[in-house]
Amino acid sequence: MTTTNDRTDAGPELPDVVMNLHTPKSPGMGVVVASDVCTVKKKAAGFVRNVSIDVSGTELAGKFKAGQAFGVLAPGTDEKGKPHKVRLYSLSCATNGEDGKGNVIATPVKRLIDEHEDDHSLFLGVTSNYLCDLKPGDEVKLTGPNGRRFLIPAKPEEHDYLFLATGTGIAPFRGMMMDLLEQGVNSQITLIMGSPYTTDLLFDDYFREMAEKHENVRYITAISREPQADGHGKLYVQDRFAANQDELVPMLSNERTLIYVCGLAGMETGIYQQMARLLPPEHLARYLTVNPEVMGDVDAWDRQLVKQNVKPTKRVFLEVY
Ligand SMILES: Cc1cc2nc3c(=O)[nH]c(=O)nc-3n(C[C@H](O)[C@H](O)[C@H](O)COP(=O)(O)OP(=O)(O)OC[C@H]3O[C@@H](n4cnc5c(N)ncnc54)[C@H](O)[C@@H]3O)c2cc1C
Structure with missing residues (x-):
């Protein structure tokens, strides 16, 4: 039996957004204007490029919000001879774009490079490699905008923000932080970014600079x-809740706080587990509705169990892929 906590929370009011101005049947044509490595000092094991695209000739211009995503249609066909399906990419730019006018969008693209399991030949993801290969001046078919919930609320100053990211999941937080700081919002903004190695951190210089310049920004x-x-020793994102509990537990216990999680599918499991261990029930209930039957053995939580027994409230924003 899944019981709900007596606290019903409608969550913060979100801004209106427009969606699907371009669809796979009527894509917009963007033009790549830049493609920059966004890992630390080009020494990372993976390849991630922040690809900037001029959308001034499309319906997307000025119509997207930080936190939304857009679609990319790679040319060519799949193994069934059908055109490649659209792949989604999160905006890493502010609502006014990379150019300040809403005409240039950007996204960090991680090349998907692997081996086929059966014959260990090279497996290259279609769209990520297509995007990373594009050069300034190249055209690219776009769809979107996508997403109506992974957004900063309509009244941003009424909340504090805990952003939790892994890998390219950092993208929306760059744009959201730019928006909040540009609007002079004085809320606490704490970002925890997880990566395997220091060299894999994305936009690290930007976040360090913001944390140095702004008292309300914390970059962990x-x-x-x-x-x-x-x-501290080796840590995953959720391990920071315990390692930095002097600052993070009070933040999570504060009614103003909203949690945003973006990155690897499944990352929410460990985060929810750690919250259940560290927060008193009345504070946990602001973020998670947990089946009381599983509260006794939080260590046993796995992805499947969490899916069936733990439901985030409207104060938790989740975008994992
Ligand atoms: C909302 C949202 C936002 C996103 N934002 C971003 C972003 O900002 N940046 C980013 O880089 N990505 C992002 N993604 C992921 C992106 O949409 C693509 O899924 C990703 O780039 C891989 O696409 P691809 O075409 O390169 O790979 P594909 O050609 O689609 O290949 C991936 C598929 O191949 C399978 N596969 C993987 N490895 C192997 C293997 N070794 N052998 C056989 N099959 C295999 C996988 O199961 C998967 O289904 C986002 C996804 C979503 C849903």
Whole structure:
């Protein structure tokens, strides 16, 4: 039996957004204007490029909001001879775009490079590699905007923000942070970014600079395969809740706080688990509705169990892929 907590929370009011101005049947034609490596010092194991696209000739111009995504149609056909399906990419730019006028959107694209399991030949993801290969001046077919919920609320100053990211899941938080700071919002903005190695951090210089410049911005990294610069051992994003509990537990106990999670599918499991361990029930209930039967053995939670027994409230925004 799944019981609901007595606290019913409609969640914050979200801004209106427009969606699907371009569809796969009527895509807009963007033009690539830049493609920059966005890992640290080009020494990362993976390849991630922030690809900037001029959308001034499309319906997307000025019509997207930080936190939304857009679609990309790679040319060619799949193994069934059908045109490649649209793939979604999160905007990494502010609502007014990379150019300040809403005409240039951007996204960090991670090349999907793997081996086929059966014959260990090279497996290259279609659209991520297509996008990363594009050069300034190249045209690209776009759809969108997509997404109506992974957004900063309509009254941003009424909330504090805990952003939790892994990998390219950092994208929306760059744009959201730009929007909040540009609007002079004085709320607490805490970002925890997880990556395997320090060299895999994305937009690291930007977030460091913002944290230095703005008292209300906190940038915390969680490196899973290296000890941390601040003396802690190897950490995943959720391990920071315990390692930094002096600052994070009070933040999570504060009624103003909203949690945004973006990145690898399944990352929410460990985050929910850690919240259940550290927060008193009345504070946990603001974010999660948990079946009381599973509260006794939080260590046993896995992805399947969480899916069936833990439901995020409207104060939690989740975009995992
Ligand atoms: C809302 C949203 C936002 C996103 N934002 C971003 C973003 O900002 N940046 C980003 O880089 N991505 C993002 N993605 C992911 C993106 O949409 C694509 O899924 C990703 O780029 C891979 O697409 P691809 O065409 O390169 O790979 P595909 O050609 O689609 O290949 C991936 C598929 O192949 C399968 N596969 C993987 N490895 C192998 C293998 N070794 N052998 C056989 N099959 C395999 C996988 O199961 C998967 O189904 C987002 C996704 C969503 C839903």
